[in-house]
Every structure is written in structure tokens, then in C-alpha cells.
Amino acid sequence: MLHDPAQLDLMFQVLADPARRQMVDRLSRGPASVSQLAEPLAMSLSAVVQHLNLLEASGLVRTQKVGGVRTCQIEPKALRAAEHWINERRLSWERRLDRLGDFLAES
Amino acid sequence: MLHDPAQLDLMFQVLADPARRQMVDRLSRGPASVSQLAEPLAMSLSAVVQHLNLLEASGLVRTQKVGGVRTCQIEPKALRAAEHWINERRLSWERRLDRLGDFLAES
DNA sequence: GAAATAGTTAAGCGGATGATTCAGTATTGC
DNA sequence: GCAATACTGAATCATCCGCTTAACTATTTC
Known part of the structure; x- marks a missing residue:
């Protein structure tokens, strides 16, 4: 389910917004309520x-409501999926360069 | 220069589009001309x-024109920067979880 | 040098996106 | 129970995005 292309699409789309990345950044330092997340943001x-609803829909963040407070936390698995996509492409390219280097060295 | 927030912003924005990710995917398998890049895309x-101009502006792709042909290739350094941003946040969160686990184990 | 190939640029259009406001619902604390 | 806190949802609005078409330039091929 992590490599579902539609989910990947959503994730990159979600990470494209500075405010949402700032929220992810904040959450990487620990859970937070909605108000705490909002506090440093000028909106x-x-x-x-x-934004939070998008983050949750993308699977990057999980939230749970206890009483009147909605507490948010990162879902590291989802982050790993985005990371993985980029990593694969980069490695693929770098392996290509290596093979090319070998070829040139041999000639 | 790789961690310039504005550049990072551009990079994620650029990766958010499926067509552009498909282009990066294609380029990860080797250089291509504009027409070759276009061939599998329904546009x-x-x-x-x-799209290509955005990819280039973000630093993810480098192009050079020889004669009438513009050849494109991936810039792995840029990909690494995006990868790094995600990785940092994920690790930060996971380290937090570890410390929490230690704390609970001690009690 | 004419035709074909390869790419570029500008204008414009419709739909998605990010924000605001305002009104409404729980839940908590006195 | 009443006020304050902590969200939530709907309507609205301006802007941005991705795409198309069309006109144009540069290069290669015959």
C-alpha cells in the first residue's frame, strides 16, 4: 500500500506546500495539538x-482526538515511501554513471 | 546552496506533478532529448x-543543446537534497520514539 | 534552398489550490 | 449552567497551474 502511485502522488503534492512542510517539521520534534501546530504559522x-486534513489524507500524519484536543503525530512509514521513490531514481542514475565510468576506463 | 530553502521549495513543488516525476523517472534510466521525454506523455x-524548464530551474535536471537537440540529464545532487530533508525529519521522529521506548523500559 | 525535424515562446483558458470569514459544535473549567 | 477553549465545516474568492493552440526560430537532410 505504500507504493500505491496515487498515494505517492498525494504525498508529494502535500509536501510541496511550505506551510505543510513546516507542520511536518514541527511534528518531527514531537506530537502537537492543532493550536500548537498553528501557533508559528501566519494563517x-x-x-x-x-492543511492538516490533507496531511492526514496523504498518510504522512496521524491524528487522534481526546476530549476537545486533536493530537497529531508523524507517520514515519509514509515519509519513508517518498524518500524511497527519490532514492531509487537517484541510485539508478548513479549506477548508470558508474557503468559508464567502467566502460570508459576499459577502453 | 543545496539547502537553500527557496530551492528546496521549488524542488518539492516540481516533484509534486506526476508528469514531471515521470520525466525524472525516464531520465533516471539515461539521458534523453526533449522529444524522447515527450514520447510517452499524453500532452x-x-x-x-x-515542465522541463521547471525541472531545470529547480536544479533537478541539467540540459545542454547541441545543434538542434536539447539533451537532458538528472542532477543527482539535487535529488539528494530533497531526500535529505525527508530523511532528517523521519530520523528525528524515530529517535524520539526510541528515547521514549527507553524511558518506558526503565520505569 | 526547400522540406522536414527539433525545439521555443506567447497568449489564453478552465480548473485546482490556499486562504479568509463566519457560523456552529464539543469539551473543559469555574 | 455559562464562559472560554479547541476545533470544524461551508461558502467564497483570488491566484496559480497545466494545458492547448498557434506562430516562430534554428538545424539537418535531400
Whole structure:
């Protein structure tokens, strides 16, 4: 399920927004409530919730509501999937360069 | 220069589009001309050039024109920067979880 | 040098995106 | 129970994006 292309699509789309990356950054340092997430951001709480919903839909963040407080945390597996996509492409290219180097060295 | 936030911003934005990721994917298997890049994509050549210009502006792809042919290749350093951003956040979170586990084990 | 190939640029259009406001719902603390 | 806190949802709006078409330039081939 982690390599579902649609999910990957969503994840990169979600990471493309600076505010959402800032939220991920904040969460990488520990769980936070919606208000805590919103605090450093120059936008309405409502806007933050909309971003948060996207983050959750993409699987990058998990949230749970206890009482009146919604607590958010990172889902590292999802981050790993995005990381993996990039890594694969980079390695593929670098292996190609290596083979090319070998070929040139032999000639 | 690789960790310039504006550049990182551009890179994630560029990776967010499926067509552009497909182009990166194609290039990870070797250099290609604009027409070759366009061939599997269901859009006009013009649209491909526009995507390509973004890819180049973000630093993810380098191109050089020889005669009438523009040849494109991946810039692995840039890919590494995006990879690195994700990796840092994921690790930060996972280290936190480890410390928490240690704490619970001790109690 | 004419035709074909390869790419570029500009204008414009429709739909997605990110934000705001405002009104509404729980839940907590006094 | 009432006020304050902590969100949530809907409507709206301006802007941005990705695409198309069309006109154009540069290069190669015959």
C-alpha cells in the first residue's frame, strides 16, 4: 500500500506546500495539538485544519482526538515511501554513471 | 546552496506533478532529448518543454543543446537534497520514539 | 534552398489550490 | 449552567497551474 502511485502522488503534492512542510517539521520534534501546530504559522486556524486534513489524507500524519484536543503525530512509514521513490531514481542514475565510468576506463 | 530553502521549495513543488516525476523517472534510466521525454506523455511537446524548464530551474535536471537537440540529464545532487530533508525529519521522529521506548523500559 | 525535424515562446483558458470569514459544535473549567 | 477553549465545516474568492493552440526560430537532410 505504500507504493500505491496515487498515494505517492498525494504525498508529494502535500509536501510541496511550505506551510505543510513546516507542520511536518514541527511534528518531527514531537506530537502537537492543532493550536500548537498553528501557533508559528501566519494563517487562520481554519486554514491550518485544512492543511492538516490533507496531511492526514496523504498518510504522512496521524491524528487522534481526546476530549476537545486533536493530537497529531508523524507517520514515519509514509515519509519513508517518498524518500524511497527519490532514492531509487537517484541510485539508478548513479549506477548508470558508474557503468559508464567502467566502460570508459576499459577502453 | 543545496539547502537553500527557496530551492528546496521549488524542488518539492516540481516533484509534486506526476508528469514531471515521470520525466525524472525516464531520465533516471539515461539521458534523453526533449522529444524522447515527450514520447510517452499524453500532452503537447510545448507542455513538455514547460515542465522541463521547471525541472531545470529547480536544479533537478541539467540540459545542454547541441545543434538542434536539447539533451537532458538528472542532477543527482539535487535529488539528494530533497531526500535529505525527508530523511532528517523521519530520523528525528524515530529517535524520539526510541528515547521514549527507553524511558518506558526503565520505569 | 526547400522540406522536414527539433525545439521555443506567447497568449489564453478552465480548473485546482490556499486562504479568509463566519457560523456552529464539543469539551473543559469555574 | 455559562464562559472560554479547541476545533470544524461551508461558502467564497483570488491566484496559480497545466494545458492547448498557434506562430516562430534554428538545424539537418535531400
